[in-house]
Amino acid sequence: MTLKDIRSVIDGFDATRAQMENLAETGQDFANEGARVQTRVASLHPKRLALTVSDLVEETATTRTLRLTGDAGTLPPFLAGQYVNLFVTVDGVETARPFAISSAPQERGHYDLTVRKIAGGFVSPWLVEGLQVGAKVSSSGPMGSFYVNPIHHGDDLVFLAGGSGVAPAISMIRDIAARRLPVKFHLIYGSRQTDDVIFQRELSELDAACDFLTLTQVISEPNDAFQGRTGFIDAALISEVCGEMANKTVYLCGPPAMNAACAKELKDVGVTNKRLHIEANGPPVDPTARGGWPSGVAAHQNVTVTVNGKGSFETTAGEPLLNALEKAGYQVENACRSGECSLCRIKILSGDVFNPSEAKLRQSDRRFGWVHSCVAYATSDVEILL
Amino acid sequence: MKDYDAIVIGAGNAGLSAAATLQRGGMRTLLLERHNIPGGCATSFVRGDYEFEVALHQLSGLGTEDQPAILRHVFDSMGISDKVDYVEEHHLYRYAVPGVIDITLPASVKGIIAVLSEAFPAEADKLKPFLDLCEVLTLEAYLAYPRAKATGDPEVIKKNCRNFVKYGLRNAKDVLDEFFDDPVLKAVLGGYWGYMGLPLKELPFSDLGVMLYAYAAMKPWHVVGGSQALSNALLDSFLEAGGDVRFNCGAEQITTDNGAVAAVRTEHGEIFTTNQVVSNASSILTYNQLLDRPELAGDVREDFKSRRMGVSGFVLYLGLDCTPKDLGIEVATNFVANTIDDEAQHAEALTLDGAPKGCLFTCYTVGDETLAPKGKSVVALMCLQYGSAWDNVKPEDYAATKFAYAEKLIDLAETVIPSVRDHIEEIEVATPMTMMRYLNTPGGAIYGFSQGIAEHGTVRDRVRPVHGLHLAGSWSGMGGFQPTYQAGASVGGSILCKQNKKAG
Numbered sequence: 033m034t035l036k037d038i039r040s041v042i043d044g045f046d047a048t049r050a051q052m053e054n055l056a057e058t059g060q061d062f063a064n065e066g067a068r069v070q071t072r073v074a075s076l077h078p079k080r081l082a083l084t085v086s087d088l089v090e091e092t093a094t095t096r097t098l099r100l101t102g103d104a105g106t107l108p109p110f111l112a113g114q115y116v117n118l119f120v121t122v123d124g125v126e127t128a129r130p131f132a133i134s135s136a137p138q139e140r141g142h143y144d145l146t147v148r149k150i151a152g153g154f155v156s157p158w159l160v161e162g163l164q165v166g167a168k169v170s171s172s173g174p175m176g177s178f179y180v181n182p183i184h185h186g187d188d189l190v191f192l193a194g195g196s197g198v199a200p201a202i203s204m205i206r207d208i209a210a211r212r213l214p215v216k217f218h219l220i221y222g223s224r225q226t227d228d229v230i231f232q233r234e235l236s237e238l239d240a241a242c243d244f245l246t247l248t249q250v251i252s253e254p255n256d257a258f259q260g261r262t263g264f265i266d267a268a269l270i271s272e273v274c275g276e277m278a279n280k281t282v283y284l285c286g287p288p289a290m291n292a293a294c295a296k297e298l299k300d301v302g303v304t305n306k307r308l309h310i311e312a313n314g315p316p317v318d319p320t321a322r323g324g325w326p327s328g329v330a331a332h333q334n335v336t337v338t339v340n341g342k343g344s345f346e347t348t349a350g351e352p353l354l355n356a357l358e359k360a361g362y363q364v365e366n367a368c369r370s371g372e373c374s375l376c377r378i379k380i381l382s383g384d385v386f387n388p389s390e391a392k393l394r395q396s397d398r399r400f401g402w403v404h405s406c407v408a409y410a411t412s413d414v415e416i417l418l
Numbered sequence: 419m420k421d422y423d424a425i426v427i428g429a430g431n432a433g434l435s436a437a438a439t440l441q442r443g444g445m446r447t448l449l450l451e452r453h454n455i456p457g458g459c460a461t462s463f464v465r466g467d468y469e470f471e472v473a474l475h476q477l478s479g480l481g482t483e484d485q486p487a488i489l490r491h492v493f494d495s496m497g498i499s500d501k502v503d504y505v506e507e508h509h510l511y512r513y514a515v516p517g518v519i520d521i522t523l524p525a526s527v528k529g530i531i532a533v534l535s536e537a538f539p540a541e542a543d544k545l546k547p548f549l550d551l552c553e554v555l556t557l558e559a560y561l562a563y564p565r566a567k568a569t570g571d572p573e574v575i576k577k578n579c580r581n582f583v584k585y586g587l588r589n590a591k592d593v594l595d596e597f598f599d600d601p602v603l604k605a606v607l608g609g610y611w612g613y614m615g616l617p618l619k620e621l622p623f624s625d626l627g628v629m630l631y632a633y634a635a636m637k638p639w640h641v642v643g644g645s646q647a648l649s650n651a652l653l654d655s656f657l658e659a660g661g662d663v664r665f666n667c668g669a670e671q672i673t674t675d676n677g678a679v680a681a682v683r684t685e686h687g688e689i690f691t692t693n694q695v696v697s698n699a700s701s702i703l704t705y706n707q708l709l710d711r712p713e714l715a716g717d718v719r720e721d722f723k724s725r726r727m728g729v730s731g732f733v734l735y736l737g738l739d740c741t742p743k744d745l746g747i748e749v750a751t752n753f754v755a756n757t758i759d760d761e762a763q764h765a766e767a768l769t770l771d772g773a774p775k776g777c778l779f780t781c782y783t784v785g786d787e788t789l790a791p792k793g794k795s796v797v798a799l800m801c802l803q804y805g806s807a808w809d810n811v812k813p814e815d816y817a818a819t820k821f822a823y824a825e826k827l828i829d830l831a832e833t834v835i836p837s838v839r840d841h842i843e844e845i846e847v848a849t850p851m852t853m854m855r856y857l858n859t860p861g862g863a864i865y866g867f868s869q870g871i872a873e874h875g876t877v878r879d880r881v882r883p884v885h886g887l888h889l890a891g892s893w894s895g896m897g898g899f900q901p902t903y904q905a906g907a908s909v910g911g912s913i914l915c916k917q918n919k920k921a922g
Contacts, residue, residue, distance in 0.1 A: 038575065044586075044587035044871070045587060048871050051872050055725070059725065061706070062727075065860035065861075066707035072851065077855050181845065182821050184845060396650040
């Protein structure tokens with residue numbers, strides 16, 4: 033017989049020990065829980081998706097849609113408007129770019145990414161011209177908070193799109209149509225020239241088929257034969273085609289210059305921050321033009337980046353640290369590449385770094401020297417911790 | 419020579435605390451974290467102009483600067499006292515059930531007695547004895563009992579821990595019934611049950627009583643920059659002491675040799691040798707998955723069978739375009755319910771079919787406006803929910819399901835705090851699946867195993883089957899912030915102690 037436990041003097045101790053024995057009779061050792069957790073998380077938020085390019089569709093001379101099919105079958109669900117970060121190797125550099133999904137969330141076998149070639153770009157020309165059907169690529173899971181949130185966005189929605197910024201819009205439209213959501217959706221879509229318009233045929237068809245949809249197209253550099261609206265999307269146009277804006281929710285997705293210009297125009301017509309959702313779109317085009325950039329430092333100035341315990345390399349002040357690290361062969365986790373998601377967070381051990389307003393830094397990250405490397409610029413020699 | 423004197427798996431509260439303690443104590447330590455940021459639960463995220471605290475509602479155990487309590491000393495010992503700023507909360511909580519009660523408990527024992535005496539005059543004379551019991555129980559549970567137990571003499575336990583012997587393992591409902599008659603008063607005093615995730619009849623009274631007394635005497639605190647600031651400070655202290663950290667680098671296997679820890683393999687395939695591993699991952703994951711030879715954990719897996727999966731949470735992070743005053747609230751911590759019945763509230767945590775009957779509305783901008791942009795507020799609106807409620811939700815229905823439940827939760831909050839919905843500028847919805855994703859815990863559990871009486875440290879025996887493998891966190895002790903920081907520091911301290919004995 034074992035000795036009586038001294039804790040038995042505590043009221044309820046013996047009874048609780050007996051209860052534990054009863055629980056053990058019907059309990060489990062949770063042997064399968066680890067695998068269950070992994071499966072469950074991967075079904076919603078996989079870290080990486082293995083994908084195959086199953087089709088390539090020429091949309092315009094500079095744009096094509098990549099159809100990516102999941103190697104493991106059905107893909108994780110996403111909310112129309114969300115993006116995946118596409119990992120690629122270009123010229124021997126392992127890098128990635130985020131793209132909004134243009135297909136409908138109801139399509140679970142593939143994601144369509146609609147990519148426009150940016151002149152002088154590093155990744156987009158390769159995606160538009162270099163990628164072949166059958167190629168294997170990988171991506172993050174679907175991410176981002178640029179989607180129609182049913183809790184507070186209301187039922188009167190306006191989307192201002194420029195260029196390939198129409199990709200999340202068409203996904204939203206397809207989603208609203210498939211779910212027969214009780215909302216109105218007005219797409220104002222700006223393009224430079226008529227042959228730059230992406231999804232012209234699909235949009236016209238959706239416009240004809242969907243009562244909830246209003247389509248306004250604007251061309252900024254029309255040819256002589258063009259009959260439609262011309263110019264840029266400005267306050268006058270918004271007011272004319274949308275009327276009173278106060279109770280509308282507005283989504284804005286275009287090139288950085290358009291986002292900045294339209295945000296201002298929208299404020300002028302009474303759209304508050306609360307009702308305006310702007311999709312992030314990469315690092316600043318010219319960080320040196322931003323407030324807070326140190327005077328006397330040129331974008332092309334050489335700086336040395338020392339990676340704690342792993343060597344060092346040269347880059348220029350105007351290059352985002354994430355891009356510089358990738359070009360130097362260092363791998364850093366990343367997703368939005370626009371300052372928001374914080375996956376590319378690194379610590380600055382010494383030296384000066386410029387963080388533009390795109391950098392959505394946590395208060396305490398700022399205090400302890402952590403930055404989002406996708407929008408961080410070394411303005412002196414720096415030492416970092418990966 | 420091993421690569422590291424110690425490897426810590428997971429940079430949650432206990433992992434960070436253990437790592438900082440070990441490295442500052444002179445052991446070369448590697449800290450592995452599968453995410454990109456330290457903290458586990460103790461993190462924040464930014465949306466638009468807002469930074470959202472993920473998990474910390476009220477930090478306990480700090481005490482004031484003049485009268486520091488244990489956690490302040492623990493933080494001192496880990497070198498973070500100069501790295502963090504705190505904001506004192508002057509109330510424990512507001513407890514509001516429309517049509518029944520709406521009352522606010524101040525953060526002092528005397529204040530609580532005064533407020534409740536006025537509201538419940540018939541039971542006024544019992545309040546002081548009750549709170550005295552909570553106080554003495556706290557002292558006995560943490561000071562007298564461990565010493566008495568160490569003597570090995572049951573008579574010493576009986577003599578020196580009279581109250582703990584009588585009340586420690588009784589259920590909280592039972593003890594409240596012994597002292598009070600009014601069900602509303604009992605519900606108000608039991609308001610903190612949600613912080614432990616089980617209704618009062620299943621909770622050990624010592625946990626509830628200690629919590630009530632500890633918050634009242636040592637005050638509840640918010641952290642400037644949120645709990646992320648604590649996590650970052652702990653990491654900074656660890657790095658300053660020379661520690662190595664790897665983010666985006668999960669541990670994949672703990673390798674053993676002759677039943678003792680030998681190395682850790684990461685998800686990237688690197689192998690680091692060591693004799694000491696502190697796992698801040700769940701005990702389930704540690705023993706069933708990480709350990710190279712799960713059969714070594716035979717006793718632990720038997721022990722698992724007497725445990726039950728703990729609760730998770732459903733949380734709305736709200737950025738509101740108005741001040742707390744505009745919302746009509748003066749207290750950061752608001753328990754809002756449509757019934758005083760804690761069991762009925764808890765029952766809703768098991769299913770998505772109904773609607774929440776109780777919730778917690780924490781407004782971090784009460785008392786510290788700097789936590790949000792000017793004129794705005796940051797709120798976490800939460801109800802308890804088990805991961806199992808989501809077992810049958812298909813991936814394609816996930817988003818719609820979470821938005822639908824979020825609406826119900828806002829509806830409940832609005833019965834006491836009107837027009838929340840109209841003020842939403844940013845919102846993020848977190849479900850038990852979100853907790854599972856970020857914490858890697860079965861069921862998305864946030865406090866480890868179900869924190870019932872059978873889980874109480876007093877009735878559990880320590881099982882440690884693998885030499886050099888230590889658990890630290892809510893799966894091997896009490897859940898919550900203060901307990902996990904202390905658990906990490908204590909595990910780190912005991913490893914140092916043994917190491918120094920060997921060396922000396």
